[in-house]
Amino acid sequence: MGNTGTGSQGKPRRGQPGFGPVGPQPLQHRTLWQALFLLSAATLAFEIDLTRLLSVAQFYHFSFMIVSIALLGFGASGTALTIFPALQKSDPRKFLGRLALATGISILLAFALANSLPFDSFSVAWDRRQLWILLLHYVLLASPFFFSGTALGFLLNAWPRSAGTTYAANLFGAAAGCLVALAGPLYVGAEGVVTLSSALAAAAAIVASLPVQAPRKPLILAALGLFVFSVLDLSLRLALGHSFAPLDLDLSPYKSLSYVLRYPDSRVVSRRWNAYSRVDVVRSGGLHSLPGLSYRYLQLPPALDALLVDGDDLSPIVGPNTEPAFAPFMPDAAAFYLRPQGNALVLEPRGGLDVLTALNLTSGSVSAVEVNPLIVQAVPVYTDPRLQLFVESERSYLRRARATYDVIVLSLVSSFHPVRSGAYTLSEDYRYTVESFRDALAHLTPGGLFIATRWLQDPPSEDLRLFALAVTALENDGADPAAQIFAFRGFNTATILLKNGAFSAQELSSLRIFLADRAFDLSYAPDVAAGETNRYNILPQSEYYQTYVKLLKSNPRAEFYAAYAYDVHPPTDDRPFFAHYFKWTQTPQILAELGTAWLPFGGAGYFLILALLIMAILFAGVLIILPVAVRKRPLQDSRSRSPVRQLIYFGLLGLAFMFVELPLLQGFILYLGQPAYAVAFVLCSLLLFSGIGSRYSPHIPLRLALPTLAVLIVALPPALRRLFDVTLGLPLPLRFGVTALALAPVGFLMGVPFPSAIRLTESEQPASHYSQPLEGSIPWVWAVNGAASVVSSILAALLALTFGFSWVLRLGAACYGLAALTAWRWADRPRPVPRFP
Numbered sequence: 001m002g003n004t005g006t007g008s009q010g011k012p013r014r015g016q017p018g019f020g021p022v023g024p025q026p027l028q029h030r031t032l033w034q035a036l037f038l039l040s041a042a043t044l045a046f047e048i049d050l051t052r053l054l055s056v057a058q059f060y061h062f063s064f065m066i067v068s069i070a071l072l073g074f075g076a077s078g079t080a081l082t083i084f085p086a087l088q089k090s091d092p093r094k095f096l097g098r099l100a101l102a103t104g105i106s107i108l109l110a111f112a113l114a115n116s117l118p119f120d121s122f123s124v125a126w127d128r129r130q131l132w133i134l135l136l137h138y139v140l141l142a143s144p145f146f147f148s149g150t151a152l153g154f155l156l157n158a159w160p161r162s163a164g165t166t167y168a169a170n171l172f173g174a175a176a177g178c179l180v181a182l183a184g185p186l187y188v189g190a191e192g193v194v195t196l197s198s199a200l201a202a203a204a205a206i207v208a209s210l211p212v213q214a215p216r217k218p219l220i221l222a223a224l225g226l227f228v229f230s231v232l233d234l235s236l237r238l239a240l241g242h243s244f245a246p247l248d249l250d251l252s253p254y255k256s257l258s259y260v261l262r263y264p265d266s267r268v269v270s271r272r273w274n275a276y277s278r279v280d281v282v283r284s285g286g287l288h289s290l291p292g293l294s295y296r297y298l299q300l301p302p303a304l305d306a307l308l309v310d311g312d313d314l315s316p317i318v319g320p321n322t323e324p325a326f327a328p329f330m331p332d333a334a335a336f337y338l339r340p341q342g343n344a345l346v347l348e349p350r351g352g353l354d355v356l357t358a359l360n361l362t363s364g365s366v367s368a369v370e371v372n373p374l375i376v377q378a379v380p381v382y383t384d385p386r387l388q389l390f391v392e393s394e395r396s397y398l399r400r401a402r403a404t405y406d407v408i409v410l411s412l413v414s415s416f417h418p419v420r421s422g423a424y425t426l427s428e429d430y431r432y433t434v435e436s437f438r439d440a441l442a443h444l445t446p447g448g449l450f451i452a453t454r455w456l457q458d459p460p461s462e463d464l465r466l467f468a469l470a471v472t473a474l475e476n477d478g479a480d481p482a483a484q485i486f487a488f489r490g491f492n493t494a495t496i497l498l499k500n501g502a503f504s505a506q507e508l509s510s511l512r513i514f515l516a517d518r519a520f521d522l523s524y525a526p527d528v529a530a531g532e533t534n535r536y537n538i539l540p541q542s543e544y545y546q547t548y549v550k551l552l553k554s555n556p557r558a559e560f561y562a563a564y565a566y567d568v569h570p571p572t573d574d575r576p577f578f579a580h581y582f583k584w585t586q587t588p589q590i591l592a593e594l595g596t597a598w599l600p601f602g603g604a605g606y607f608l609i610l611a612l613l614i615m616a617i618l619f620a621g622v623l624i625i626l627p628v629a630v631r632k633r634p635l636q637d638s639r640s641r642s643p644v645r646q647l648i649y650f651g652l653l654g655l656a657f658m659f660v661e662l663p664l665l666q667g668f669i670l671y672l673g674q675p676a677y678a679v680a681f682v683l684c685s686l687l688l689f690s691g692i693g694s695r696y697s698p699h700i701p702l703r704l705a706l707p708t709l710a711v712l713i714v715a716l717p718p719a720l721r722r723l724f725d726v727t728l729g730l731p732l733p734l735r736f737g738v739t740a741l742a743l744a745p746v747g748f749l750m751g752v753p754f755p756s757a758i759r760l761t762e763s764e765q766p767a768s769h770y771s772q773p774l775e776g777s778i779p780w781v782w783a784v785n786g787a788a789s790v791v792s793s794i795l796a797a798l799l800a801l802t803f804g805f806s807w808v809l810r811l812g813a814a815c816y817g818l819a820a821l822t823a824w825r826w827a828d829r830p831r832p833v834p835r836f837p
Contacts, residue, residue, distance in 0.1 A: 465569075512532075
């Protein structure tokens with residue numbers, strides 16, 4: 001992040017050019033604030049953009065790795081300032097200019113080098129080189145944050161009495177960087193935001209180096225060169241849509257787009273970015289993707305374009321002129337077989353396959369909800385005059401709309417991903433939660449049908465979780481799932497059909513005819529018999545029927561979930577990880593297959609995140625212990641009466657901040673509809689209000705702020721659930737406003753503890769030493785805070801998988817509560833209150 005600030009009573013730096021006996025003069029400190037604001041914006045824009053880029057290039061859990069990498073860089077900066085106290089005696093303007101320039105250069109180089117040498121998470125079990133590549137990525141990508149963090153740590157140490165102003169300017173700039181990361185991809189793509197971030201850092205170097213007494217010609221010329229290069233790259237992207245090859249994103253070979261481009265004559269006909277996605281359209285004569293199509297359909301499938309979002313999840317693109325003869329042989333046709341005149345709603349149909357099926361199989365009206373305007377622009381079927389289209393998130397639409405439907409289709413938008421890979425463990429999917437299913441069921445007419453399809457896995461997992469979701473949603477509505485669910489499978493997909501009311505004997509008979517004509521196997525029906533299952537796509541045992549019936553009959557059901565090989569609990573809005581199937585009982589088999597199987601059992605993704613956590617703990621330990629080891633005596637220059645208290649307090653702050661921030665980022669994905677919106681806007685709100693809190697922290701008692709903050713965080717989960725229930729149907733701009741207001745109190749108080757404690761740390765120095773720089777204490781606690789944040793950023797994600805967001809927030813509240821106890825007597829000490837210029 002950025003850094004800035006000094007007050008008129010800042011600690012003097014005698015003998016430095018342009019500095020008076022009481023610190024920088026007003027014009028000079030305003031220049032520093034401006035430069036550091038730009039540096040903060042550059043750093044946060046780059047961090048958020050990296051999460052987007054790695055989500056596209058690799059897989060979703062790498063976005064959490066970026067958070068830990070950024071925090072590692074910040075923590076390492078505190079360690080460097082502690083080990084090398086001479087850095088703390090540098091000329092602030094010159095030092096800040098150099099750090100800003102280094103940040104801008106390292107942003108470009110780190111991304112280009114990491115992009116040219118990608119990390120292969122699938123082969124890490126047997127290719128030991130991947131561990132070194134992962135370590136190299138950590139070092140490279142942490143470097144911009146190291147330089148930026150050094151700037152903030154330097155100024156916090158130089159003028160600790162103005163820590164509130166310094167930290168506030170840092171947070172305000174970071175909040176601005178969030179908006180840059182959100183808007184930038186609309187114009188220059190996510191790769192362009194990398195060079196935009198570099199340009200902001202170069203601008204920070206220029207502002208910091210503006211001459212007051214003597215010019216810094218070499219530094220300004222270098223910064224101008226970097227700025228011109230960045231502007232050239234951005235201009236090429238605006239004019240041509242692409243620029244220098246080393247800065248073009250390189251995708252993992254395991255992404256769907258990489259596979260599709262290996263088809264004969266395949267080519268990308270369209271590629272566009274918006275604030276939260278990259279949408280590619282690929283054309284090839286070999287594309288015939290129709291997931292779930294019955295093999296009783298004997299005609300040649302139509303040639304289709306492929307639509308891919310973030311390089312993955314191939315969806316076939318259909319248009320009004322696509323030959324619809326295959327439609328009656330799709331799994332969704334079962335609902336229209338029973339309701340041929342029903343009004344239909346299709347939820348997020350992506351390429352439009354389910355829309356085409358509905359348009360051709362019902363004489364009633366057809367509506368669709370699609371959240372991504374880039375998809376709407378790329379798919380011709382959305383222009384069909386028979387279709388009523390709503391461009392918004394399905395959860396928001398279902399909360400807002402009053403219409404009811406005879407058929408609701410939840411489209412299958414993901415490609416087949418073996419659960420054994422665990423590559424999508426951390427992917428939140430609010431379409432497949434108990435609350436989402438209940439929202440959809442509430443919009444069914446009496447006797448209406450809700451239909452959903454997922455990929456078959458062996459043993460049952462993805463389909464079984466879908467079935468468990470349906471059962472739980474019906475039970476929570478007081479319905480009878482045994483009488484209201486019908487399930488069947490094809491060659492590679494499983495489908496469930498839920499009715500608003502019990503299936504009649506005539507409907508069950510009609511559905512059996514539908515299955516027989518298309519060679520679909522019955523998996524469950526209210527009157528199912530074991531002998532009528534497993535007839536067409538024959539397995540050694542009818543395991544899908546057996547597991548469904550066993551789940552329904554289990555009492556208590558928790559015993560079934562505990563005994564099953566995979567975690568198939570139905571996801572909720574508090575724990576929306578549909579693709580997370582890992583259980584600790586899988587560990588022996590994972591270890592047995594490690595290095596011998598390409599896709600280790602169940603926990604590959606989970607264990608990779610666990611490995612990142614172990615690496616983060618090791619890095620954090622080094623950041624904290626190294627200064628003590630190098631300086632021989634712990635903090636011998638700090639003159640602090642209690643370095644252990646500082647270690648505990650600032651460590652707790654680092655843990656607490658991420659335990660609050662990350663669950664809020666993930667939880668607001670439901671409310672704002674897209675991960676990118678949640679990351680940018682939640683971060684912007686928290687940082688903005690934390691900046692305000694930091695600015696006024698000298699006037700807020702620490703012993704009051706911390707307990708109040710802990711209480712507010714404990715109250716957040718139920719308060720947010722109620723807020724989402726009431727306002728989720730509002731238009732997106734209003735939800736942005738509600739988000740800011742909801743996070744304002746917590747964000748304000750989160751900005752108080754760190755700068756307040758910095759001032760307390762400085763006040764422990766004897767008055768006779770006020771004219772000397774604090775060479776140990778403040779940089780070291782900055783390192784401690786960053787090191788703890790490195791660990792908590794990954795630990796929060798793992799805990800959310802197991803316990804849900806609410807528990808992680810409560811853990812954050814507990815850390816703030818413990819910090820309050822640690823600082824209770826510390827905060828009683830008299831502390832200087834600076835005059836603000």
